[in-house]
Amino acid sequence: MNASNPHLPLSPASPSQAERLFPTLTSAQMARIAARGRRRTIAGGEILVDVGDHDVPFFVVVSGEIQALRPNDDGTEILIVAHGPGQFSGEAIMITGRRAMGRLRVSEPGEVIELEREQLLALIQTDPELSEILMRAFMLRRQELIARDFGDVLVIGSTHCAGTLRVKEFLTRNGHPFHYIDLDRDAEAQALLDQFHVAAADVPVLICRGKSVLRNPTNARIAECLGFNEAIDQTGVSDLVIVGAGPAGLAAAVYGATEGLGVLVLESNSPGGQAGSSSKIENYLGFPNGISGLELTGRAFAQAHKFGAQIMIAKGATQLACDRQPYEVQIGGGSSVRARAVILATGAEYRRPELANLTRFEGAGVYYAAMPMEAQLCVGEDVIVVGGGNSAGQAAVFLAQTAKRVHMLVRGNGLADTMSRYLIRRIEDNPAIELKTRTQIVALEGNGHLERVQWRDDRAGAVETNNFRHVFLMTGAVPNTGWLDGCVALDDKGFIKTGPELSHDDLAAARWPLARPPYLLETSRPGVFAVGDVRGGNVKRVASAVGEGSIAVAFVHQVLQQ
Numbered sequence: 154m155n156a157s158n159p160h161l162p163l164s165p166a167s168p169s170q171a172e173r174l175f176p177t178l179t180s181a182q183m184a185r186i187a188a189r190g191r192r193r194t195i196a197g198g199e200i201l202v203d204v205g206d207h208d209v210p211f212f213v214v215v216s217g218e219i220q221a222l223r224p225n226d227d228g229t230e231i232l233i234v235a236h237g238p239g240q241f242s243g244e245a246i247m248i249t250g251r252r253a254m255g256r257l258r259v260s261e262p263g264e265v266i267e268l269e270r271e272q273l274l275a276l277i278q279t280d281p282e283l284s285e286i287l288m289r290a291f292m293l294r295r296q297e298l299i300a301r302d303f304g305d306v307l308v309i310g311s312t313h314c315a316g317t318l319r320v321k322e323f324l325t326r327n328g329h330p331f332h333y334i335d336l337d338r339d340a341e342a343q344a345l346l347d348q349f350h351v352a353a354a355d356v357p358v359l360i361c362r363g364k365s366v367l368r369n370p371t372n373a374r375i376a377e378c379l380g381f382n383e384a385i386d387q388t389g390v391s392d393l394v395i396v397g398a399g400p401a402g403l404a405a406a407v408y409g410a411t412e413g414l415g416v417l418v419l420e421s422n423s424p425g426g427q428a429g430s431s432s433k434i435e436n437y438l439g440f441p442n443g444i445s446g447l448e449l450t451g452r453a454f455a456q457a458h459k460f461g462a463q464i465m466i467a468k469g470a471t472q473l474a475c476d477r478q479p480y481e482v483q484i485g486g487g488s489s490v491r492a493r494a495v496i497l498a499t500g501a502e503y504r505r506p507e508l509a510n511l512t513r514f515e516g517a518g519v520y521y522a523a524m525p526m527e528a529q530l531c532v533g534e535d536v537i538v539v540g541g542g543n544s545a546g547q548a549a550v551f552l553a554q555t556a557k558r559v560h561m562l563v564r565g566n567g568l569a570d571t572m573s574r575y576l577i578r579r580i581e582d583n584p585a586i587e588l589k590t591r592t593q594i595v596a597l598e599g600n601g602h603l604e605r606v607q608w609r610d611d612r613a614g615a616v617e618t619n620n621f622r623h624v625f626l627m628t629g630a631v632p633n634t635g636w637l638d639g640c641v642a643l644d645d646k647g648f649i650k651t652g653p654e655l656s657h658d659d660l661a662a663a664r665w666p667l668a669r670p671p672y673l674l675e676t677s678r679p680g681v682f683a684v685g686d687v688r689g690g691n692v693k694r695v696a697s698a699v700g701e702g703s704i705a706v707a708f709v710h711q712v713l714q715q
């Protein structure tokens with residue numbers, strides 16, 4: 154088995170890791186797979202899958218050998234791994250239905266069992282033993298591809314350019330492997346710009362499968378080029394459309410799909426929501442050592458797909474037509490999706506302080522997430538974290554591992570009212586973190602990248618200017634409800650009112666048409682629910698978002714039966 158060959162790119166660290174990445178199935182397991190698909194012969198040199206193919210089938214080798222290869226632009230190929238008898242092809246795309254990132258070629262003729270993706274999903278949903286083996290291998294293989302930059306995407310960018318961070322973050326949060334070339338550091342950058350006829354001013358440049366050259370592309374354009382949403386059927390009426398793929402939306406998707414509903418999720422950016430930008434979540438049940446938000450929500454994303462939920466990426470809801478049934482959710486560009494029930498799980502985002510030139514520095518010194526990608530940008534430097542909530546506390550503790558010093562700026566007198574005790578203790582015990590109370594930023598300065606920050610001490614009223622190249626803004630949450638345009642009742646802060654929170658007047662104004670009152674988590678529109686951070690009264694935690702997403706599905710069932 155090639156897994157033990159140290160010269161192959163995907164050669165695991167240990168035999169047990171090899172067995173998880175490239176397991177050899179027993180004859181009984183192979184017989185169960187064969188019962189779902191078809192057996193066929195394969196000829197030497199036959200290409201079973203090529204880069205960019207969609208509807209990629211799944212192969213189990215009965216005899217002979219197939220190789221997974223990455224073709225290079227110059228026509229050469231890199232061998233990723235070879236699968237012998239009892240081994241199988243595929244990685245995360247088998248679950249998500251996205252396009253192939255590599256080539257699969259027969260290196261020794263023989264026989265395979267072939268399954269279409271739908272047959273594979275049915276197998277995974279009904280055979281727990283095979284589900285565990287296959288899902289684990291697919292996810293581990295994707296992790297290896299990411300760790301080794303083995304993808305179909307090349308990003309050429311610069312740390313001085315805000316768009317670069319956005320593009321890298323979008324790919325990372327979508328679990329898509331890419332190779333990054335930095336204009337300021339990598340000698341090969343100019344040659345690549347010349348090869349693809351682009352200029353340094355065009356960065357970030359994304360080269361998609363060696364063919365399409367995208368200059369500073371939007372996230373939606375990247376998703377389109379990589380075919381993230383191609384396998385999704387938008388034409389029918391879904392049982393349930395979920396808006397937002399943070400923890401609340403993903404939980405609703407998993408519970409909805411496992412219970413037999415046709416589920417379509419719309420996500421305006423990347424799956425994971427705010428939780429996806431958390432460096433380590435330590436208070437979510439079942440993870441005593443903590444888990445990164447990216448990993449937790451990445452698993453939830455795979456789980457939702459496994460049970461058949463469809464998730465559209467970089468396709469936000471722009472309007473809810475709530476005056477007709479089925480409900481219609483507009484997704485921009487004149488297209489829409491229809492649903493018998495809707496769950497609103499659009500969460501919240503950090504409030505942007507009113508600073509004159511804030512947008513100029515977003516991604517170029519001003520950040521709203523503290524993950525390894527941002528931490529890398531400020532190794533050994535002084536950084537500022539603004540905010541007194543748990544997310545700011547987590548960011549400060551995380552950044553203090555690699556930054557020279559973390560300056561925490563809060564408007565109040567301390568952290569006790571806004572932050573969990575365990576985080577306050579870590580901040581107090583960490584000599585690399587300095588807390589500045591009753592202090593706020595009043596100006597940002599710099600040429601291209603952030604260079605200086607002015608802050609005011611509210612006690613003395615004095616304004617100080619200091620050299621800082623990195624500021625993490627993690628202050629107060631604003632609900633993502635602007636797009637609802639009066640469709641559902643909101644509270645005075647713009648969060649969605651549900652169930653018992655809805656007053657008589659709210660229901661009268663919405664012309665609530667039913668004899669029954671709204672269910673728990675139901676909005677002022679029958680069959681439209683709100684869960685997670687976007688809901689008024691929610692406690693703004695991953696666990697409560699997941700809980701609400703799961704509970705709402707039970708009420709969706711009741712609504713669909715009525």
Ligand SMILES: Cc1cc2nc3c(=O)[nH]c(=O)nc-3n(C[C@H](O)[C@H](O)[C@H](O)COP(=O)(O)OP(=O)(O)OC[C@H]3O[C@@H](n4cnc5c(N)ncnc54)[C@H](O)[C@@H]3O)c2cc1C
Pocket residue numbers: 396397398399400401402419420421422423424425426427428429430431432433434435436437468469470471498499500501502522523543544545547633636684685686687693694695696698
């Ligand atoms: C840095 C950080 C660290 C945190 N750490 C912890 C922690 O340790 N423990 C804890 O319990 N909680 C933590 N939290 C809070 C927790 O992440 C949130 O409570 C949780 O993510 C809320 O989940 P949600 O699904 O309701 O909303 P979000 O996570 O906000 O997800 C909403 C999703 O909806 C999408 N969306 C918005 N508008 C639209 C639209 N119009 N169309 C389609 N999609 C849309 C967004 O892009 C987003 O992906 C942290 C938050 C942050 C920011």
